[in-house]
Amino acid sequence: MTDIITEQATAAASGAAATERFRTRQHSGATDVDAKRVDTLATELITAVHDIVRRHKVTYAEYDVLKAWLIQVGQDGEWPLFLDVWIEHVVEEVASENREGSKGTIEGPYYVPDSPNLSAEATLPMRDGEEGTPLLFQGQVTSVDGTPLSGATIEIWHADNDGYYAQFAPGLPEWNLRGTVTVDDRGHFRIHTIEPAPYQIPTDGSCGRLIAAAGWHAWRPAHLHLKVSAPGHQLITTQLYFKGGSHVEDDIASAVKPELILDPGPAADGNGHEVTYDFVLDKA
Template sequence: MTTTEQSPTAHDSGTSATQAFRAIRQQSRPGEVSPERISAVVGRVLAGIHDAIREEKVTYDEFQAAKAWLIEVGEGGEWPLFLDVFVEHVVEEVAAENQQGTKGSILGPYYLPDQQRLPSVAALPTRPDEQGTRLVFAGQVRDTDGNPVAGAELDIWHADAEGYYSGFAPHLPDGLLRGVVVADEQGRFEISTVQPAPYQIPTDGPTGKLIESAGWHPWRPAHLHLIVRAPGYRSITTQLYFEGGEWLDSDVAQATKPELVLSPQPLGDGRVRSEYDFVLERTR
């Protein structure tokens, strides 16, 4: 297990996550939200807060402490971290209610767009002395009718064997353990990498203070992040976990699902292999 007490700091991670979010937001160009929709959603959120205050008899001291904490979250750039850990899994559940195909999961705060494109059989960028169990991750991308999706892209990223993400930990080279793998004509892929470690979300900032004060743990189980996409299909954002992994049953982000757990098998040469097929839903 790896702590993040030395590197990266919550502030560093928050700043990087905020910058990445803004870049993705600019690229996606979301549509306008109507005043009626804003009123409905924000009204319900505020009503929930009001109900909690009444039911828990929140005092003025507690209210002022919450206000100070919210200011710290903003100043530390930790909104992406806090929202992705504690809120996004419910948004994803709602989105999945009318979707078919592979189960989704949260994006999380550590995604970086525009990574190196790689062929269908490829190794993610590593350091010469990269630590960790060598992992071969293979499978096929198909549609809901079972047909292969030729040229599907698998945007994959994950932590290293110490639980750190490139782009968010200053001691790691850019692009480490990240890539966009392009499946072959049969939708097949084979990715060589290392098995990631569980990690603790940064705890030296206000999000960490909240977790400690509430008596919660800050750990996430080891996982691979993926966005699987192809023209004419709904993109899938998901995470794949490892059977028997620590924190699998008590993920701080509540993002694990039994359908997303891999069972790595030894290859006899120190490597392990996991296979997983993705199913994409047509949008037209």
């Protein structure tokens, strides 16, 4: 990765991009929310904050620090980052608790729809000489009854060898390491890419200041992002991690599940690694 990317990939820039992406998606897919649900959830949230203030005897000095920090989160464009890192994993847990098929996990702030369409055996778009260990990611998509799902699609995106995402860091090609793969008639896919690196969530903004103040670390383990879908079936949004990788055991986003850990072995052609992982989709 060039020095210019390292110098310019800031929390403010990536946070602003994530916020703008979310606003666009929310506007296009906005739905009415029941007022009674808003009343219940907002009231309980505010009541929980009141309870924290009382139990911990929060001072005006601490309250003012909190108020200033909340304002700065918005100015930094980091609300998507904050919510996706510390809140989303519980929302996902509740949303998918009745599924019988493959496990899901958080989407994260760096999803971009409409990535290039690719065939069942495909190489993700990447730069010439893309740094990183080559990875063949292969498997099959089936329904919970074992029926292969011909025509299922797999949206895949991930960070590069330096932990940066295309469209959220300068200097990267628009669709670098992003694609939408359509499986074959038997539901099989073979995706050639590189293994992503662990990375810190942006620490030069408000989320970074919270992490520093609390004495936490800011690291996410290396992972592949995926959205797997097929007609008549529920979409799975998930991430897949790598056995033995850094921070698999203490992910800052609390998104790792045992079922989502890959264990790649040497590739058959001697070039990098390969791993097989199958997706099972619930009926809609």
